[in-house]
Amino acid sequence: MLLLCGAPAFADDVPRALTPDDFIAVDPAQAKLGQLLFYDRILSGNRNIACSTCHHPDLGTGDGLSLGIGEGGEGLGPDRTAGTGDDRIRKRIPRNAPGLWNLGAKDLHTIFHDGRLSIADTYENGFNSPAEEWLPEGLDNLLAAQAIFPLVAQFEMAGNPKENEVAGAIHQRMDYAWPILADRVRHIPAYADRFVAAYDHIDGAKDITIADVANALSAFMIWEWTSTDSPFDAYLQGDTNALNARQKQGLALFYGKAGCGTCHSGPLMTDQAFHALGLPPFGPGRTRRFDPMVRDVGRMGESDALEDAYAFKTPMLRNVALTAPYGHNGAYPTLEGIVRHHLTPLQSLDAWAPEKAALPEVPWLAAIDFMVWQDSREMARQRAAIQIASNPLSDTEIDQIIAFLHALSGETANVDKLGVPDTVPSGLPVDPRITP
Numbered sequence: 001m002l003l004l005c006g007a008p009a010f011a012d013d014v015p016r017a018l019t020p021d022d023f024i025a026v027d028p029a030q031a032k033l034g035q036l037l038f039y040d041r042i043l044s045g046n047r048n049i050a051c052s053t054c055h056h057p058d059l060g061t062g063d064g065l066s067l068g069i070g071e072g073g074e075g076l077g078p079d080r081t082a083g084t085g086d087d088r089i090r091k092r093i094p095r096n097a098p099g100l101w102n103l104g105a106k107d108l109h110t111i112f113h114d115g116r117l118s119i120a121d122t123y124e125n126g127f128n129s130p131a132e133e134w135l136p137e138g139l140d141n142l143l144a145a146q147a148i149f150p151l152v153a154q155f156e157m158a159g160n161p162k163e164n165e166v167a168g169a170i171h172q173r174m175d176y177a178w179p180i181l182a183d184r185v186r187h188i189p190a191y192a193d194r195f196v197a198a199y200d201h202i203d204g205a206k207d208i209t210i211a212d213v214a215n216a217l218s219a220f221m222i223w224e225w226t227s228t229d230s231p232f233d234a235y236l237q238g239d240t241n242a243l244n245a246r247q248k249q250g251l252a253l254f255y256g257k258a259g260c261g262t263c264h265s266g267p268l269m270t271d272q273a274f275h276a277l278g279l280p281p282f283g284p285g286r287t288r289r290f291d292p293m294v295r296d297v298g299r300m301g302e303s304d305a306l307e308d309a310y311a312f313k314t315p316m317l318r319n320v321a322l323t324a325p326y327g328h329n330g331a332y333p334t335l336e337g338i339v340r341h342h343l344t345p346l347q348s349l350d351a352w353a354p355e356k357a358a359l360p361e362v363p364w365l366a367a368i369d370f371m372v373w374q375d376s377r378e379m380a381r382q383r384a385a386i387q388i389a390s391n392p393l394s395d396t397e398i399d400q401i402i403a404f405l406h407a408l409s410g411e412t413a414n415v416d417k418l419g420v421p422d423t424v425p426s427g428l429p430v431d432p433r434i435t436p
């Protein structure tokens with residue numbers, strides 16, 4: 001690459017810049033419709049939570065928590081509580097709600113922390129997903145396929161059996177719930193009109209399916225959270241002044257002796273593969289039926305391959321400075337914490353303390369939150385599975401890497417495109433803006 005001529009050769013390739021051409025093109029009317037759905041609690045079984053509750057623009061498109069509080073909870077972000085009475089939550093969400101930046105990238109083939117949704121021919125419907133052959137037809141892309149899963153997740157949006165018709169249907173079979181939700185949307189005239197206007201194949205309310213709802217949600221997320229104007233991208237396009245000296249030193253470390261670019265590779269800064277970093281475990285885990293204890297085995301839960309034990313997907317890194325806390329369970333509140341963990345994983349694991357986790361108080365679940373730490377054999381297994389070598393760097397070098405990570409934030413990442421709607425067609429309350 002021209003601009004790096006004369007620069008030292010790095011161990012890992014410095015990628016080309018991301019540009020808007022790397023992303024799926026979106027129709028503005030479809031994005032606008034998706035915006036309303038994203039903020040509308042109508043898509044949750046008990047009409048009490050929206051996508052935005054866990055993916056809020058004022059919290060970097062996450063929820064600012066290590067492990068979030070799903071349906072039944074109250075409030076937003078760090079102020080969210082676990083609810084009261086019969087509605088109170090029965091389980092924490094087992095993993096960190098990731099930011100939704102750049103998920104419309106054409107090269108992205110795998111999402112979720114354990115990669116349980118990917119583009120593949122496994123079921124002849126284009127995707128390998130937890131819905132297997134029951135995935136609805138007509139989904140536009142990977143992100144649209146993703147959008148139908150929170151809707152049928154009991155603790156995220158669907159609610160518990162007997163509480164509502166959606167949860168009741170899921171109890172029978174996951175895909176029975178989707179037509180019920182599509183029906184809710186179809187019966188709100190303001191949605192039906194917008195669907196007819198935005199999609200050629202929809203002539204009336206009766207034509208609206210869950211795939212259309214998912215496609216609109218996907219269009220909105222791509223429209224709103226595609227971010228290609230970071231100083232790093234400007235630098236890669238030839239603006240050598242876009243990075244300051246510290247950030248350039250951080251870049252050299254990232255693609256050089258710190259070895260970050262080995263996994264955070266390519267324009268998206270991910271190999272879309274799975275690695276065990278040994279993050280401090282806590283929370284309910286994604287325990288499989290036969291697991292002897294509360295734990296999260298990561299990719300192995302999907303692949304059943306022993307070499308995937310405790311491995312999680314390498315995340316993309318654009319706007320990472322906006323999306324604390326970090327890791328698949330949000331174990332580290334700062335970039336410094338997660339970077340130091342990569343460099344000295346065992347020491348960081350030993351030095352970690354539960355106070356680092358941003359976990360809203362839930363007295364009736366507290367007993368299981370850190371239970372796994374008492375199981376010395378399980379903790380030994382998790383330590384032994386770590387796949388990243390210790391590579392201690394100086395404090396100055398760590399500062400430089402963090403400075404570089406800040407250069408991955410889009411200049412306009414915090415500027416609203418469509419923003420948060422004042423009201424949504426169902427008339428249900430909209431999650432408010434959060435002012436720092």
Ligand code: HEC
Pocket residue numbers: 038043049050051052053054055068069070071093094095096097098099100103111112113114143146147148150151155156157217
């Ligand atoms: C209760 C909180 C909660 C709600 C509500 C919620 N999500 Fe999420 N979301 C999460 C968590 C947690 C994950 C990570 C799950 C995993 O990987 O195992 C996630 C993952 C995702 C991802 C994948 C990101 C990636 O990089 O892999 C997308 C996209 C997404 N959510 C979009 C949505 C949409 C669209 C809605 C509404 C239909 C929604 N979410 C509702 C918590 C939530």
Ligand code: HEC
Pocket residue numbers: 254258259260261262263264274275276277278279311312313314315320323325326327328329335338339342343387388401405
């Ligand atoms: C062996 C592959 C690998 C290497 C090398 C690597 N990472 Fe990671 N990185 C990952 C994986 C996998 C995760 C997610 C781990 C998890 O959630 O359990 C991650 C997570 C992160 C996160 C948290 C992102 C988020 O949204 O939560 C940051 C920041 C990060 N890495 C930066 C770095 C830096 C800086 C380096 C170099 C010092 C580096 N990584 C080296 C694989 C790697």
